[in-house]
Each structure stands twice: as C-alpha cells, then as structure tokens.
Amino acid sequence: xxxxYLFGPVCSRRLGVSLGVDLVPLKTCTFNCVYCECGRxxxxxxxxxxxxxxxQVIAEIDGYLATIPDLDYVTFAGSGEPTLHSGIGEIIxxxxxxxxxYRVAVLTNGALLGDPDVSTALMRADLVxxxxxxxxxxxxxxxxxxCPGLTAGDVLEGLTTFxxxxxxxIWLEVFIVPGQNDTEEEILRLRDAIAAIGPDRIxxxxxxxxxxxxxxxPASPLALERIAAVLCGDAEVIGAVCMDRALPPKTGEAxxxxxxxxxxxxxxxxxxxGTLGLRPAEISKYLRVLEAxxxxxxxxxxxxxxxxxx
Ligand code: SF4
Numbered sequence: 372x373x374x375x376y377l378f379g380p381v382c383s384r385r386l387g388v389s390l391g392v393d394l395v396p397l398k399t400c401t402f403n404c405v406y407c408e409c410g411r412x413x414x415x416x417x418x419x420x421x422x423x424x425x426x427q428v429i430a431e432i433d434g435y436l437a438t439i440p441d442l443d444y445v446t447f448a449g450s451g452e453p454t455l456h457s458g459i460g461e462i463i464x465x466x467x468x469x470x471x472x473y474r475v476a477v478l479t480n481g482a483l484l485g486d487p488d489v490s491t492a493l494m495r496a497d498l499v500x501x502x503x504x505x506x507x508x509x510x511x512x513x514x515x516x517x518c519p520g521l522t523a524g525d526v527l528e529g530l531t532t533f534x535x536x537x538x539x540x541i542w543l544e545v546f547i548v549p550g551q552n553d554t555e556e557e558i559l560r561l562r563d564a565i566a567a568i569g570p571d572r573i574x575x576x577x578x579x580x581x582x583x584x585x586x587x588x589p590a591s592p593l594a595l596e597r598i599a600a601v602l603c604g605d606a607e608v609i610g611a612v613c614m615d616r617a618l619p620p621k622t623g624e625a626x627x628x629x630x631x632x633x634x635x636x637x638x639x640x641x642x643x644x645g646t647l648g649l650r651p652a653e654i655s656k657y658l659r660v661l662e663a664x665x666x667x668x669x670x671x672x673x674x675x676x677x678x679x680x681x
Contacts, residue, residue, distance in 0.1 A: 376428045377435055378449065378644045378651055385500075385542075385574070385609065386444045386476055390435065393449025394456035395422045397652050401452050401482040403516040404504075406546055406582035409450060409652040416455065417518045419488070425458030429465050436470045444498070448478040450652040455483070460492025467495045476500060482521055485529020490536065499537060501530055502544045503568075505552050506560035514551050527564055534568045543570035544609075547577045547590040547598060562602050573606040575599045625649065626657050630680065633667055637679035 378391040396414070399422060403412035432445070445466055447453040454477070456462075463475055474497040481501030483489040493499055503526075505511040511523035534541055545561060547553050552561070565573060575598055578589040590598070592608070599606035632638060643654045658678055661667045670677045 374431050374435070374644075375641065376423060377431050378649075380440070380442055381650075383444075383446075386446060388442050389444045389446045389476070390440070390442050391449055391650060392428065392432065392445060392447050392453075392462070393651060394428065394447060394453045394459060394462075395449070395451040397450035397655055399451035399455060400480070401455065401518050401521060402480050403583070404480075404546075405514055405516065405551075405584040406548060406578055406587045408579075408582060408656075410656055411583045412451070412516075414451075415516075415518045417483070417520060419455055419457045419483070419486070421457050422455065425456075425461055428458070428462055432462065432466060433469065436466070436473060442473055444474050444476045446476040446478065449650060452480055452482065453477060454479050454489045454493070457488075460488075460495075463492065463495050474498065480515070481530045481533075482517060482526050483529070484533040485525055490529075490533045493533075494537065496539055498540045498542065499533075500542045500544060501533075502546060503527070503530065503561065503564065504546045504548070505557065506564050507557060510552050510557055514546075514548050531564075531568050534570065540572070541568070541570040542572040542574060543568060544574045544576055545598075545602065545606075547575060547595060549577075549588055549590050549594070553590060553594065553598065558598055558601050565602055573599075573603050574609045575602065575606055576609050625653070626661055629654065629657050630661060630666060633661075633678050633680050637670060637677040639675045639677055641675070643678075 376393055378393060380388050380390045383389045398409050398412050399414040400412045401417050403415050447459065453459055466473060466475055476498040477493055477496050478500045481503060504514050505523060506527060508523045543565060575595050577595060578587055595608040599608050640651055640654050644651055666681060667678045668681050670679055
C-alpha cells in the first residue's frame with residue numbers, strides 16, 4: 372500500500388526503528404532555517420490548521436500499526452513543522468489509546484510550544500525533541516528566520532514553560548552554525564537557557580548534508596565537543612541535521628540510488644519513499660536536482676506524477 376502521510380520506517384541513530392508521520396506539505400514551517408536540509412521554506416507561517424486531513428492520517432496509521440510492526444517510535448517529523456497541524460493532538464491520542472505499545476516522538480522547532488493548544492496537544496507524547504539554536508534575538512533572526520511575530524524571548528519562554536509541565540522526556544537539540552551561534556557569549560547564553568529548561572538530554576548538531584543556504588558550513592568535531600562541554604557536561608555531539616537524521620546516504624549517493632531505481636521503472640515520490648526509506652522532502656529535493664540536470668523527467672499519469680529516466 373502506498374502511504375501519503377507515513378514514511379519509512381527508517382533506522383535512526385537516535386530513535387531506533389522509527390515510522391515517520393508527515394503532517395504538513397513541503398515546505399511549511401514557522402522557521403526558514405539557513406541550515407534546513409529540506410531547502411528554503413516556501414510557506415512561512417504561524418497559522419495552525421488542518422494542513423492534511425486528520426482522518427486520513429489516522430486511517431493510514433491505523434492500517435500500518437494494525438500489522439504490529441516492530442518499531443521503537445512513531446515520529447512526527449517531515450516536510451516542515453508538525454505542530455502547525457491542528458489535529459496533531461487527536462492523532463497522538465489515537466495512537467496512545469489504540470496502540471499504547473508504541474512510543475510517540477515529536478520533532479519540533481519549539482516555536483509554538485508557548486501556545487496552550489500546542490502544549491496540550493503534545494502532552495501524551497513520550498518524547499519531544501525541540502531545537503534551540505539561539506537566545507539572542509539577532510542571532511535567532513539570522514539562523515532561524517522565523518515568521519513575523521516570533522521572537523527569541525517568546526520561543527524560549529514557551530519552551531521553558533512546556534518543559535515544566537511535560538511529563539515525558541525532552542531531548543533538546545542545538546544546531547551550531549559557525550560564525551553565527553558559536554561565539555563564547557552566545558554559547559554561555561544557551562547554557563543558561565538550557566539550565567532553566569532542564570531537558571533530559573542535550574544534543575549538539577551541525578550541518579551534515581546540503582542546507583538551505585550554500586554559505587552554511589559544518590562546525591568541526593573539535594568545536595562541537597568544546598561547545599557541548601560548555602553547554603552541559605552530559606551534552607552529546609550527534610552531528611547531523613534537524614528532524615530525523617537516520618538516513619546515511621550523502622547527496623551523491625542518494626541521487627545515484629534514486630537514479631538507479633528510476634531507471635528500473637518510473638516511480639512516484641510515494642513509490643520512492645516506500646522503496647528507499649528516504650523522507651518525501653529529501654526525495655523531492657534530490658529529484659529537483661536530477662531534473663535540473665536533465666537526467667529525469669516528469670510524466671503525469673492517473674496515479675500521480677511519475678519520474679522516469681531520460
Ligand atoms: S530545520 Fe526544521 S525548523 Fe528549520 S526550517 Fe527546516 S523544518 Fe523548519
């Protein structure tokens with residue numbers, strides 16, 4: 372069966388075997404991070420609504436979990452910010468009521484955690500992985516490029532309040548962009564903010580595959596270790612990007628893999644998600660590259676848009 376809103380399962384370094392749930396169209400987000408592996412945000416918004424039908428997402432999850440798959444997590448992540456979907460609470464509750472054996476994780480940029488509707492919606496998750504890249508307003512604006520009205524102070528306050536109320540685990544992620552948030556002053560501000568939040572784990576991350584802006588470079592392993600030590604004695608360096616970083620292929624390998632698959636038979640994005648275990652957002656990005664290079668073309672068929680080798 373082809374799924375529209377599920378992807379994977381992928382084998383993630385952090386989450387084990389994880390089934391992805393993607394609740395927003397590519398690329399809908401409250402942020403437009405310079406390092407985003409899904410490319411630039413095309414729909415920069417803070418508006419919560421039912422971006423995809425809640426009932427259809429639940430039906431897909433129900434159909435999948437009814438087969439009792441061996442999973443470590445059902446993870447909300449994908450083409451943007453999952454908490455923008457107004458039905459996320461209902462979907463999490465469905466999983467916990469019907470399939471309590473499965474743990475639920477939510478990957479979020481944390482921008483909306485100060486909204487009581489969002490924090491209530493996430494209360495039944497087992498794990499929330501928010502990101503916090505900057506405390507200073509200027510650096511927050513430079514790295515995360517939020518939708519109008521979001522400030523670093525509001526985001527931090529929302530995250531701190533949520534952490535006090537949430538009974539599950541919080542793993543906080545800090546993404547280091549050299550030249551932006553790696554100054555001593557900003558790292559010390561982040562350290563103090565993290566102390567107030569009190570997450571269960573802290574993970575320090577940097578660019579692992581192409582980001583939205585070509586000038587973004589990864590921090591060195593040594594720099595990451597140094598920053599992790601300042602942030603907290605227990606901080607881990609994970610060195611891969613936001614959302615689910617399970618997927619090992621680098622750009623070249625991924626495009627080769629996609630091309631080899633498409634050469635065998637034309638595929639839709641859904642086919643490729645099922646075959647390769649990559650996220651829809653990543654597949655779209657690589658397909659755009661191959662198309663721009665004239666190596667594949669689109670063909671519109673009844674079942675959707677197919678990609679075939681030229
Ligand atoms: S990295 Fe995450 S928060 Fe930032 S733009 Fe991409 S999806 Fe949104």
